[in-house]
Amino acid sequence: MTLLVEITPADYDVVLDIAYATANNFTGKPVYARPGCYLNVEAAACLRRAVDLAKPMGLRFKVFDAFRPAEAQWVLWHHTPDPDFLADPRRGSPHSMGAAVDLTLIDGGGAELDMGTAFDAFTPLSHHGAREIPPSAMRNRAVLLGLMTAAGFDFYRNEWWHYQLFAPRARYPVLSDTVLPTPMMPPGTKLQALAS
Numbered sequence: 001m002t003l004l005v006e007i008t009p010a011d012y013d014v015v016l017d018i019a020y021a022t023a024n025n026f027t028g029k030p031v032y033a034r035p036g037c038y039l040n041v042e043a044a045a046c047l048r049r050a051v052d053l054a055k056p057m058g059l060r061f062k063v064f065d066a067f068r069p070a071e072a073q074w075v076l077w078h079h080t081p082d083p084d085f086l087a088d089p090r091r092g093s094p095h096s097m098g099a100a101v102d103l104t105l106i107d108g109g110g111a112e113l114d115m116g117t118a119f120d121a122f123t124p125l126s127h128h129g130a131r132e133i134p135p136s137a138m139r140n141r142a143v144l145l146g147l148m149t150a151a152g153f154d155f156y157r158n159e160w161w162h163y164q165l166f167a168p169r170a171r172y173p174v175l176s177d178t179v180l181p182t183p184m185m186p187p188g189t190k191l192q193a194l195a196s
Contacts, residue, residue, distance in 0.1 A: 005038060005040070012044075013060060033186040039066050039098050042165055065095065066100070068100075069177035080122070099164050100165070101164075102159075113144075128157050
């Protein structure tokens, strides 16, 4: 079984704002019953390196999502089956392998740096290299990209907030909510029912 590491503010010096545990996400309602934050061992180590790289710059990370149970990926896909911004759950999302994290940078006062769009804005403006955003936002994205790639992550070209391990589908299984000590999904959520 793949071990998932819990990412906590105390252990990783990050701020957690798990969007899918709130209504503040593209579905307009909570997907998770609780705001858990987990990564597999390799991804957690990369995140720790990124945190250490950001610290001398006076920057920290705010995490919007990390491990996403396979059940949750089906919920998101049924709501918005857009392969430009969501992995088809039949293929498997790196999030459901504990191998991906969605995050942004915050300054010393806890304010998010301007990235040109909000998290989960399903628009070409969210793409890395978008030139229609303010130059300051382009710089902030470049800093985030530099920190995360220096720490060992790959990036997804359509989402400035999404970073994942290299070739996760070749190395990690898709995991269900059942691997967690305390479920993140609402009671009664069944993987098979969602897949049909």
